[in-house]
Amino acid sequence: QVQLVESGGGSVQAGGSLRLSCVVSGRTFSTMGWFRQAPGKEREFVAAISWSGGFWNVGSTDYADSVRGRFTISRDNAKSTVDLQMNNLQREDTAVYYCAARNGRIEKSSIMLYEYWGQGTHVTVAS
Helix, strand or coil: CCEEEEECCEEEECCCCEEEEEEEECCCCCEEEEEEECCCCCCEEEEEEECCCCCCCCCEEEECCCCECCEEEEEECCCCEEEEEECCCCHHHCEEEEEEEECCCCCCCCHHHCCEECCCEEEEEEC
């Protein structure tokens, strides 16, 4: 049984930082992503990392333009985790953040191609 469990959400002042973590169990996926959904808005892509195998392969990454340079995604294949370091958080980053997984390349717009999803973790940024 595949499970994705997010943690690390919370409340922070604008300009602050949070680190989200997602633990994956039951299966290994080549691509892991983070998405977010703000109140009244559609779920959107935040960041993703893909891994083609090999001990030294650190994977390739992609980011939404709105978070590029502020957020960093990373994965630890030995621990089956994928983290999202979020720096210089802004009020517009307030949302529920979801971890997602798929086998295949990074997909930024076709989020339905991600087969498995976590339950989400709340991030609130106060100005």
